[in-house]
Amino acid sequence: MSLVPEPGRADPCLHTRETFEFVVQAPLAEAFPLFGADKERAWADDWNPRFVWPARPEDREGMVFQIAHGERSATWVNTVFEPQAGRVQYVYVLPDVMATTIRLTLSPLGDETRVTVCYERTALTPRANAQVAAMAGQDRAAGPEWAAQINAYLSRATDRPTVR
Numbered sequence: 001m002s003l004v005p006e007p008g009r010a011d012p013c014l015h016t017r018e019t020f021e022f023v024v025q026a027p028l029a030e031a032f033p034l035f036g037a038d039k040e041r042a043w044a045d046d047w048n049p050r051f052v053w054p055a056r057p058e059d060r061e062g063m064v065f066q067i068a069h070g071e072r073s074a075t076w077v078n079t080v081f082e083p084q085a086g087r088v089q090y091v092y093v094l095p096d097v098m099a100t101t102i103r104l105t106l107s108p109l110g111d112e113t114r115v116t117v118c119y120e121r122t123a124l125t126p127r128a129n130a131q132v133a134a135m136a137g138q139d140r141a142a143g144p145e146w147a148a149q150i151n152a153y154l155s156r157a158t159d160r161p162t163v164r
Contacts, residue, residue, distance in 0.1 A: 014129040015122045016136035020143035024113040025151045028086060028106055031113040034150055035088045035104050037065050037078065043153035049076070069094055086113075097128045098135075117142070 024031040033039045036059025037049045049065040051057045052075075061081040066073045072094055080089035086106035093099050103118045119139040123132040 011126040013123040013126055014132045015120070016132055016139075017118065017120045018136050018139035019116065019118045020140065021114060021116045022143045022147035023109060024106075024115055024147070024154070026113060026154050027111055028108045028113045029083075030154075031115070031150075032083050032086060032088075032106055033059065034153075035106070035115075036060075036081065037063060037076065037090075043149045045149075067092070069097075072097070093124075096124060098123050098132050115146075117146070 024034070034043060038051075038057035038059045040047050041049075047067075049057075049067055052064040052066060054060070054063065059078075059081060061078055063078045063081075065076050067076060068074075074092045074094040076090050076092040078089070079091050080087050080103075082088075086108075088104040088106075090102045091100070092102075099122050101118075101120045103120075105116045107114045107116075119136070121132045121135060121139075123129045
């Protein structure tokens with residue numbers, strides 16, 4: 001975590017960077033789609049994006065969607081969606097609170113896929129430093145939860161062979 005001075009202010013805004021890794025029990029071609037905003041709904045119970053563009057949910061570079069954060073709404077943009085390269089990136093802004101970049105890198109690991117996730121968060125005002133710090137703590141601990149949710153979903157899917 002680092003404090004970044006806001007222009008014209010003596011009190012700095014917090015910037016965090018947290019990275020975690022986990023393994024998905026499926027090959028890259030099967031695992032990659034699960035990290036698109038639309039397909040994430042299959043394994044993340046509380047994930048409910050409202051698509052702005054394209055109007056019909058479609059995981060692709062340039063898609064724009066919104067997610068509720070309490071009384072606020074964050075606007076997300078997918079800035080990278082490259083299945084062959086195993087790269088996904090999102091940028092979202094929670095107005096007057098924070099800007100966040102999420103980078104995912106997926107790489108083949110035999111019949112499984114290694115996933116590396118990096119969250120960078122920047123408070124947009126010093127008043128948001130505590131919220132950014134709290135979210136960074138959640139980011140730091142998210143790997144096992146993501147792995148459990150995704151792998152449980154994959155084990156329940158009826159149209160795929162069991163991966164051991």
